[in-house]
Amino acid sequence: MALFRISPPFLAGTNRVTLQMLQVLLAMVPAVIAMVYFFGPAVLINIVLALVVALGAEALLLKIRHRPIKPFLSDGSAAVTAVLLAVAIPPLSPWWLTVTGVLFAIVFAKHLYGGLGYNPFNPAMVGYVLLLLSFPLEMTTWLPVLSLADNPLGFVDAFHLIFYGETAAGLTPDAVSGATPLDAMKTQIGQQIQPALITNQNLFGFVGGLGWEWINIWFMLGGLYLLYKRVISWQVPVAMIGTLFVLSLVTQWFAPDITGSPLFHLFSGGTMIGAFFIATDPVSGSTTPNGRLVFGAGVGALTFIIRVWGGYPDGVAFGVLLMNMLVPLIDYYTQPKVYGTGKQ
Amino acid sequence: MNQPLGDFPGGLKLRGHKKRSTQTPIRKTPLARQLILPLQQHIGAAAMPVVEVGDKVLKGQRIARADGHVSVCLHAPSSGTVVAIDEQPIPHPSGLSAPCITIETDGEDQWIERHPVENYRDISPHEIRQIIRDAGIVGLGGAGFPSFIKLNPGVHHTVETLLLNGAECEPYISCDDMLMRERADGILDGVEIMQHALRAREVILAIEDNKPLAISSMKLALAARPHLSETRIVVIPTRYPTGGEKQIIQVVTGKEVPSNGLPIDIGIVSHNMGTAYAVGRAINHGEPLISRIVTVTGTDVTHAGNFETLFGTPISELLAFAETRREPDEPFILGGPMMGFNLSGDNLPVTKTANCILVGVDDAAEKTEALPCIRCGDCASVCPASLLPQQLYWHSRAKDFDQTRDYNLFDCIECGCCDYVCPSKIPLVSYFRFAKTEIMNQERERKKSDLARERFETRQARMEREQREKEERQRQRKAALAASKAKKEKEAAADTTAADDKEN
Numbered sequence: 001m002a003l004f005r006i007s008p009p010f011l012a013g014t015n016r017v018t019l020q021m022l023q024v025l026l027a028m029v030p031a032v033i034a035m036v037y038f039f040g041p042a043v044l045i046n047i048v049l050a051l052v053v054a055l056g057a058e059a060l061l062l063k064i065r066h067r068p069i070k071p072f073l074s075d076g077s078a079a080v081t082a083v084l085l086a087v088a089i090p091p092l093s094p095w096w097l098t099v100t101g102v103l104f105a106i107v108f109a110k111h112l113y114g115g116l117g118y119n120p121f122n123p124a125m126v127g128y129v130l131l132l133l134s135f136p137l138e139m140t141t142w143l144p145v146l147s148l149a150d151n152p153l154g155f156v157d158a159f160h161l162i163f164y165g166e167t168a169a170g171l172t173p174d175a176v177s178g179a180t181p182l183d184a185m186k187t188q189i190g191q192q193i194q195p196a197l198i199t200n201q202n203l204f205g206f207v208g209g210l211g212w213e214w215i216n217i218w219f220m221l222g223g224l225y226l227l228y229k230r231v232i233s234w235q236v237p238v239a240m241i242g243t244l245f246v247l248s249l250v251t252q253w254f255a256p257d258i259t260g261s262p263l264f265h266l267f268s269g270g271t272m273i274g275a276f277f278i279a280t281d282p283v284s285g286s287t288t289p290n291g292r293l294v295f296g297a298g299v300g301a302l303t304f305i306i307r308v309w310g311g312y313p314d315g316v317a318f319g320v321l322l323m324n325m326l327v328p329l330i331d332y333y334t335q336p337k338v339y340g341t342g343k344q
Numbered sequence: 345m346n347q348p349l350g351d352f353p354g355g356l357k358l359r360g361h362k363k364r365s366t367q368t369p370i371r372k373t374p375l376a377r378q379l380i381l382p383l384q385q386h387i388g389a390a391a392m393p394v395v396e397v398g399d400k401v402l403k404g405q406r407i408a409r410a411d412g413h414v415s416v417c418l419h420a421p422s423s424g425t426v427v428a429i430d431e432q433p434i435p436h437p438s439g440l441s442a443p444c445i446t447i448e449t450d451g452e453d454q455w456i457e458r459h460p461v462e463n464y465r466d467i468s469p470h471e472i473r474q475i476i477r478d479a480g481i482v483g484l485g486g487a488g489f490p491s492f493i494k495l496n497p498g499v500h501h502t503v504e505t506l507l508l509n510g511a512e513c514e515p516y517i518s519c520d521d522m523l524m525r526e527r528a529d530g531i532l533d534g535v536e537i538m539q540h541a542l543r544a545r546e547v548i549l550a551i552e553d554n555k556p557l558a559i560s561s562m563k564l565a566l567a568a569r570p571h572l573s574e575t576r577i578v579v580i581p582t583r584y585p586t587g588g589e590k591q592i593i594q595v596v597t598g599k600e601v602p603s604n605g606l607p608i609d610i611g612i613v614s615h616n617m618g619t620a621y622a623v624g625r626a627i628n629h630g631e632p633l634i635s636r637i638v639t640v641t642g643t644d645v646t647h648a649g650n651f652e653t654l655f656g657t658p659i660s661e662l663l664a665f666a667e668t669r670r671e672p673d674e675p676f677i678l679g680g681p682m683m684g685f686n687l688s689g690d691n692l693p694v695t696k697t698a699n700c701i702l703v704g705v706d707d708a709a710e711k712t713e714a715l716p717c718i719r720c721g722d723c724a725s726v727c728p729a730s731l732l733p734q735q736l737y738w739h740s741r742a743k744d745f746d747q748t749r750d751y752n753l754f755d756c757i758e759c760g761c762c763d764y765v766c767p768s769k770i771p772l773v774s775y776f777r778f779a780k781t782e783i784m785n786q787e788r789e790r791k792k793s794d795l796a797r798e799r800f801e802t803r804q805a806r807m808e809r810e811q812r813e814k815e816e817r818q819r820q821r822k823a824a825l826a827a828s829k830a831k832k833e834k835e836a837a838a839d840t841t842a843a844d845d846k847e848n
Contacts, residue, residue: 011682
């Protein structure tokens with residue numbers, strides 16, 4: 001056993017970036033299965049497409065930048081970005097939408113800033129927001145859950161819709177799409193309808209959107225697994241979910257007509273994937289324990305503000321990107337008290 | 345009387361691997377033919393040789409004297425002849441050579457006349473410190489700071505607690521464990537003397553709970569000394585790096601040593617168990633420090649154990665005695681696997697600070713390319729000083745040393761916990777050492793240039809002053825000259841007028 005490091009410590013810990021990223025991917029599997037269950041095989045097609053494009057772009061960029069390809073490609077970070085983006089965009093998005101988002105995330109948001117570890121913004125969210133701003137129509141064309149769909153789509157139909165724009169029978173996305181629960185909530189509140197009445201519609205389930213609440217629950221359970229495995233720390237999810245909960249609770253007390261219940265907020269849209277998988281991105285997020293509380297609370301508050309008063313049905317992506325900007329400031333002012341520097 | 349224990353943040357639970365070296369009692373390493381004794385085995389100034397090549401020396405005879413305040417003496421570990429005083433390779437990570445005295449042993453192992461102190465209470469703390477200094481005793485935990493200095497609280501401090509550090513938190517090392525098991529009484533001899541020298545109110549012997557035999561042995565020895573009413577044993581949880589001075593103080597007393605300060609600032613002095621034993625030998629037996637217990641262990645050692653070894657014994661002979669499957673010149677670790685360093689040369693001697701020689705570790709870190717930092721913060725969560733290694737790394741790498749100081753770089757104790765958990769395998773401690781060295785170099789350069797500038801400015805000011813004085817003197821002289829000239833002219837004029845008057 002002569003292969004020593006030159007400098008101490010000579011003991012090897014078992015922590016690896018690749019292992020962390022694989023854990024993240026693993027933790028998303030149940031929620032992805034739930035998405036496939038509720039929205040059909042289109043979700044899987046998107047994920048595979050995004051993975052292929054992301055890994056290809058990563059390899060190409062590493063080659064152009066004269067970086068070693070194997071260690072960086074196998075670190076798993078590009079795969080995580082791809083999956084996060086793929087599950088965030090509508091299942092029936094045309095193929096070029098996914099490709100554009102993933103390419104922008106990997107090339108611009110990640111590698112032009114220096115690659116793994118150097119990107120100030122969450123790459124998946126940069127890709128997502130680019131698509132949301134550039135292609136608002138495609139990005140809001142969601143599928144209804146399969147049980148509500150007039151024409152449940154099989155794998156072949158989904159494939160045709162994604163790659164050719166219509167099914168073999170000539171159905172276009174418009175014909176099969178429907179509003180998301182968050183969409184419906186926003187639009188109908190705009191029409192002065194009581195939130196309590198809105199949530200009585202069949203689009204809604206026990207606490208959140210039909211189907212969406214289960215997807216959120218599975219993302220939450222996956223996130224708890226990551227917490228248990230210490231891949232993520234508790235501060236960001238707790239602060240984000242807590243802030244969202246408290247703000248919606250207070251709003252429900254004082255202005256019950258302007259938004260849904262706290263539980264609706266927690267189990268709709270991107271709340272749980274945001275709290276456990278997106279806002280917890282270590283590279284673009286805050287790195288101090290207290291900073292992570294501030295960061296998470298900021299994301300939660302912005303998500304709520306955008307959902308209630310903003311122009312978009314959900315606000316997780318904007319919340320994360322806006323808080324990314326504040327990270328250097330947050331980190332500087334939330335340094336822990338160092339041994340021996342406090343008062344005795 | 346069970347005061348609740350404090351805690352320190354972070355740290356690691358590491359596998360101890362200590363059983364391998366605690367199965368047999370302490371053995372004596374055979375006398376080597378040659379003993380190589382570096383003149384500097386302690387922090388401070390190197391000792392000055394007081395023998396010459398060809399001199400016969402006896403075991404325990406002083407061969408080098410302390411040079412300056414922060415320095416200690418050095419003694420012949422066995423009788424023989426001084427054969428060389430020159431540069432020899434020393435066990436240092438740099439691989440450099442340094443001045444050493446080499447003694448060829450005669451096999452007689454004949455002691456010089458020893459002068460034990462009958463009763464340490466009869467002599468003053470000052471005399472105790474003098475004997476300890478003359479006996480060449482340094483901290484045997486690894487750092488090697490002259491012990492007599494740490495036994496001198498000074499006039500401005502009173503010592504509340506003398507803390508004996510028996511944590512031995514690094515994996516593999518077991519020399520203090522075995523010493524406590526086998527020589528508890530000898531340790532307490534030294535502890536009493538240390539308490540007397542410091543006039544410490546209480547003594548705490550802190551031992552990690554993974555050493556039950558050492559704890560029971562110490563308890564037994566302590567029970568036999570009812571007069572030590574203010575001495576107690578505190579069992580502390582096993583966690584790396586509890587044995588760090590600052591950490592053990594935090595665990596045992598709940599207090600923090602101020603940044604840039606010393607434990608004495610909060611009324612605490614800490615010493616290693618082995619050091620206490622050496623103090624006892626020096627005072628009660630008149631024996632200087634000439635040997636220590638060295639743990640020899642690791643996956644490639646056949647008869648791992650602890651060895652009472654004379655200083656200067658070549659490590660290769662110690663390894664041969666313990667039998668290893670080591671290839672010649674295969675690197676080994678001096679110290680523990682977390683904070684020790686890598687050595688290769690075969691002829692390196694055992695020194696005062698050599699607590700452990702490790703040949704082969706079980707979960708050896710391989711040399712891997714580091715990935716970029718992903719700011720996961722795992723390093724910060726294990727840092728016992730509550731630093732942010734990820735930020736320190738960022739600024740060290742950018743050579744932004746002002747920022748590293750803002751982030752309290754100098755409070756890093758280099759325990760290596762951050763390296764151990766880093767998922768990107770970044771050698772963080774190496775970066776921090778680099779940054780510390782650079783800052784200290786810059787500081788030295790700055791001081792040097794400040795001094796040069798000051799000297800230049802003083803000289804400039806002096807020359808200007810001299811110039812001014814010279815001009816002043818010239819001016820005065822000119823003025824005086826002019827005045828006297830004017831006076832003369834006036835007189836001359838007056839004379840002329842007088843003459844004219846006369847003429848008229």
